[in-house]
Amino acid sequence: MIGIAVLGAGRIGKIHAANVAANPRARLIAVADPFAEACEPLAAKHGAEAMTDPMAAIARDDVDAVVIGTPTDTHIGLLTRAVELGKAVLCEKPIDLDLGKSTEAAAQIEKLGAKVMLAFNRxxxxxxxxxxxxxxxxxxxxxxxxxxxxxxxxxxxxxxxxxxxxxxxxxxxxxxxxxxxxxxxxxxxxxxxxxxxxxxxxxxxxxxxxxxxxxxxxxxxxxxxxxxxxxxxxxxxxxxxxxxxxxxxxxxxxxxxxxxxxxxxxxxxxxxxxxxxxxxYTAAYRAEMEAFVSALADGTPLPTTxxxxxxxxxxxxxxxxxxxxxxxxxx
Ligand SMILES: NC(=O)c1ccc[n+]([C@@H]2O[C@H](COP(=O)([O-])OP(=O)(O)OC[C@H]3O[C@@H](n4cnc5c(N)ncnc54)[C@H](O)[C@@H]3O)[C@@H](O)[C@H]2O)c1
Missing domain, CATH: 3.30.360.10 (Dihydrodipicolinate Reductase; domain 2)
Structure with a gap:
């Protein structure tokens, strides 16, 4: 079982949380969003813990992987922290709006040999x-x-x-x-x-x-x-x-x-x-999560990088x- 925290409880976070919860090889541990009114109902719906501190959710021992579904300008900070802590990541597109910062982040990911998949759902x-x-x-x-x-x-x-x-x-x-x-x-x-x-x-x-x-x-x-x-x-x-x-x-x-x-x-x-x-793209989001969880559970390469x-x-x-x-x- 892959323990997963979903970061961001907005439009895409809701989809990802539901797909993690429905995946037989994953467990939705936490939904984190600075707004309690956003993460509490979503976490409760799927029997997960609501957290208002996304960094604390990433650091949990029972969290093997995080799904970043937060506003684009927050992706790099969360992504960097997650890979530093050795967590796998499914990150929403784009990595960042800035090409230089995105390139730097990708280089660091490669250097660390981190498991990061980009959410190109199509x-x-x-x-x-x-x-x-x-x-x-x-x-x-x-x-x-x-x-x-x-x-x-x-x-x-x-x-x-x-x-x-x-x-x-x-x-x-x-x-x-x-x-x-x-x-x-x-x-x-x-x-x-x-x-x-x-x-x-x-x-x-x-x-x-x-x-x-x-x-x-x-x-x-x-x-x-x-x-x-x-x-x-x-x-x-x-x-x-x-x-x-x-x-x-x-x-x-x-x-x-x-x-x-x-x-x-x-x-x-x-x-x-x-x-x-x-x-x-309902089926695409479900298959995307399935591909992420399967690659982690089976130790195979992630389909996107x-x-x-x-x-x-x-x-x-x-x-x-x-x-x-x-x-x-x-x-
Ligand atoms: N692949 C796709 O089809 C697809 C579709 C929609 C959005 N997206 C991407 O997903 C991301 C989110 O988009 P959305 O439409 O769901 O946005 P949204 O505004 O509906 O939701 C974002 C949520 O993140 C929360 N948040 C803000 N800062 C946070 C932080 N530091 N940690 C945790 N949560 C935080 C907000 O409170 C909000 O609840 C964007 O990067 C967007 O480009 C991808």
Whole structure:
């Protein structure tokens, strides 16, 4: 049994706590959040201890691993402490908004041989994992192009935009990781365009964008295209397509039901898309926790690393630089 403390009892902390509690090889020891009103009900729900001091939760002898689901600017402090104490970590993305600090943290993790997994949940989504398995099984031959459409159902609140680190570090980072994972090669050039066409006034205040297109290319010429928009009126749009030498793999959006409606006015009408990430990626978060716990229990390598976090952040920074300069950025 792996003893786990979940740090942060907000949106993502609630998901992680439930998945730890439901995992047969893990025990949820504590939920820590400086706000008692946040951690107490969550801890009580899963029979764990509520703690308002996250550092004390990390230091507990019965805690083998911690899940960091706190605001991004607190990740590095908690991560550093946990690895110093020899604890394994599942850390939410991004490691930090600053590439230099993230690189330093990853170097320290490597030096200590610490077990740190970056929470790129989409890799664990059953539908996307199926695409990756099909690539690995040679179903489409060598990969040539990857297309990722990733659009949010609506603009986040202003407070979120203000502290998010911007569209590329906050939202595109997931797609950049997916692109690396599906391409199977590291991108060496990044070309990006971004604009403010959903809420120009609000995102403009923070020098941010609400719509972007990013093109990546690897040294051998493999390409990926990511399109992001903060608002798609029809819901949370998450699709991927991978073109290979001998075929194409794609995954469409998921819906709560496969029912279709045909009337005099329309045919093939379907229920709305699963809205938003907590609903769309429920299975992915569960599988992500399963992968973390299994790797620790079996002593096998963790499926994602801090270096994956650094690499995705590096691509996000390059995309931003490309937007600002109007030029392709070479890495
Ligand atoms: N992988 C994903 O799909 C995904 C989705 C959402 C959020 N995230 C990431 O998860 C992190 C948290 O996001 P959220 O939306 O859950 O935020 P949130 O604001 O809903 O929750 C954060 C919680 O952390 C608590 N907190 C603040 N400082 C803390 C500390 N030092 N120790 C312990 N708890 C502390 C807050 O009181 C709050 O309850 C962010 O880094 C975000 O980028 C990832």
């Amino acid at each position: 890799r664990f989504d059953p539908t996307f994992a199926e695409v990756r398995r099909a690539i690995d099984a040679g179903k489409i031959g060598a990969v040539r192009q990857v297309v990722i459409s990733s659009r949010d159902p609506g603009m986040p609140p202003e407070g979120y935009v203000k502290s998010s680190g911007g569209l590329f570090r906050d939202m595109t980072i997931h797609d950049l990781d997916m692109a690396r994972w599906l391409l199977g090669e590291e991108p060496v050039t990044v070309t990006a365009m971004a604009s403010r066409i959903v809420d120009a006034e609000m995102v403009g205040k923070y020098d941010d964008y609400d719509s972007a297109m990013v093109i990546l290319q690897t040294a051998s010429g493999r390409q990926a295209h990511i399109n992001n928009c903060r608002e798609a009126v029809y819901g949370y749009d998450q699709r991927i397509e991978v073109l290979g030498e001998t075929g194409m793999l794609s995954h469409d959006n998921l819906r709560p039901s496969t029912m279709r409606l045909a009337t005099a006015e329309m045919t093939e009408a379907q229920p709305p898309l699963l809205n938003f990430f907590l609903e769309r 801090a270096q994956d976090g650094v690499q995705a952040l590096r691509l996000a920074e390059a995309a931003l630089q490309s937007v600002r300069t109007g030029k392709t950025v070479s890495l």
